[in-house]
Amino acid sequence: MVLKSCLFFALFLLLFSCQTTTENSEELATQTPAEQGASLYTMHCAQCHGEDGKLGSSGAKDLSVSKLSDDKILQIIKNGKGAMPSMKALLETDTNIQLVLRHIKALRR
Ligand code: HEC
Structure with missing residues (x-):
């Protein structure tokens, strides 16, 4: 159970860190x-x-x-x-x- 939530957290962090970089440039283009x-x-x-x-x-x-x-x-x-x-x-x-x-x-x- 602990492992599961750790994995979930790691995945979340990974997703989040990827998103911010692409978001910044995409956001700039449409603003x-x-x-x-x-x-x-x-x-x-x-x-x-x-x-x-x-x-x-x-x-x-x-x-x-x-x-x-x-x-x-x-x-x-x-x-x-x-x-x-x-x-x-x-x-x-x-x-x-x-x-x-x-x-x-x-x-x-
Ligand atoms: C690492 C911290 C830091 C960052 C990042 C930074 N500044 Fe500054 N800024 C300062 C400091 C410290 C001073 C005061 C400098 C002095 O007068 O010795 C200052 C002063 C200024 C002043 C002069 C204000 C006045 O009335 O004297 C302007 C304008 C300014 N910054 C704009 C910006 C802008 C625009 C950005 C982003 C592109 C920026 N700064 C990023 C630390 C920073």
């Missing part, structure tokens, strides 16, 4: 630009900045109160700043960088 920006943000930025931009993990700035210009933000995304690494390679394209830029501007209020 609106705003949703794509949000997905990219969740994938690459939220672990430090939080979904709402306020998490502040490892000294990350609160993006909901940031007053930086678009140019400055683009520079930080591309080159990194302090404890924040460059996100250029992870985001892959300028289009993706623009989508994330629009998303983090939308976190401001």
